[in-house]
């Protein structure tokens with residue numbers, strides 16, 4: 001399965017594989033993870049999720065943009081999404097990848113664009129989460145986050161990945177800054193010189209980070225589908241009298257739906273990360289690579305056809 005996973009990570013970068021997955025054969029599997037290709041569909045899906053007691057974070061898919069005009073277009077699209085969220089009364093915020101709005105062009109380009117998006121969110125009392133990408137971008141993403149957070153402390157938050165050895169230090173820095181952190185295990189293929197290679201070690205680090213953030217951070221987001229981690233967070237918060245209003249759970253669209261509903265019914269804040277847009281291929285292949293069962297499901301449905 002490790003071999004299959006590596007193949008999926010490689011496929012995320014392949015043009016030919018992208019063309020194949022854009023065909024009709026794999027549509028049902030894609031639709032499980034991606035809410036639609038246009039703003040209208042995602043707003044309607046967001047309203048349905050709100051109606052069933054869940055908050056949302058809308059993620060316009062796209063990454064590694066190398067053209068200034070394209071980065072500007074995505075920036076404008078995000079500002080439009082913020083307007084739609086306000087106009088349509090959606091309970092939700094947005095998640096943004098810096099490589100979608102210019103990080104591969106220059107730091108200045110990404111800073112200028114994220115500043116525009118976060119200013120727009122700040123003006124309407126909304127919030128922008130800066131997603132964390134592969135390790136080639138960690139340091140630059142954090143540097144840009146620090147700059148924007150100084151100007152808009154209430155309107156922007158960051159993601160930290162427990163699989164990186166450096167993250168204990170980053171957790172402490174974000175606590176010190178009272179910055180809002182989404183803690184995740186990490187979704188990219190990283191070398192063992194910088195990241196824990198074994199799942200067991202990643203899980204141990206994740207437990208440590210969840211507890212530390214619950215104890216000391218400003219409204220942390222525990223982003224996982226792992227039932228054991230969700231239970232750990234609930235138990236730790238209950239044992240230390242940390243009210244449910246001081247943190248939230250976040251889960252991905254289409255994964256662990258019953259767990260999402262159960263948590264919401266128990267009174268926890270649950271935010272669903274809802275990806276949409278035409279550039280869904282790299283996101284989709286990361287979701288496949290994460291779980292052997294997804295790849296088997298894909299293989300079975302192709303053989304059946």
Ligand SMILES: Cc1cc2nc3c(=O)[nH]c(=O)nc-3n(C[C@H](O)[C@H](O)[C@H](O)COP(=O)(O)OP(=O)(O)OC[C@H]3O[C@@H](n4cnc5c(N)ncnc54)[C@H](O)[C@@H]3O)c2cc1C
Pocket residue numbers: 130131132133159161184185186187188223224225226227250251252255256272273286287288290291294
């Ligand atoms: C809201 C949210 C935002 C995220 N943002 C980022 C980010 O900015 N940067 C980043 O690097 N990573 C991000 N991630 C991804 C994260 O790093 C993990 O790769 C992903 O969440 C899987 O880890 P897990 O904590 O669910 O635990 P795992 O141990 O991987 O999974 C636990 C269980 O969850 C279920 N599950 C997990 N993944 C899948 C899947 N793809 N399909 C079906 N079932 C699955 C399975 O039942 C599995 O046994 C985000 C995750 C979430 C939930």
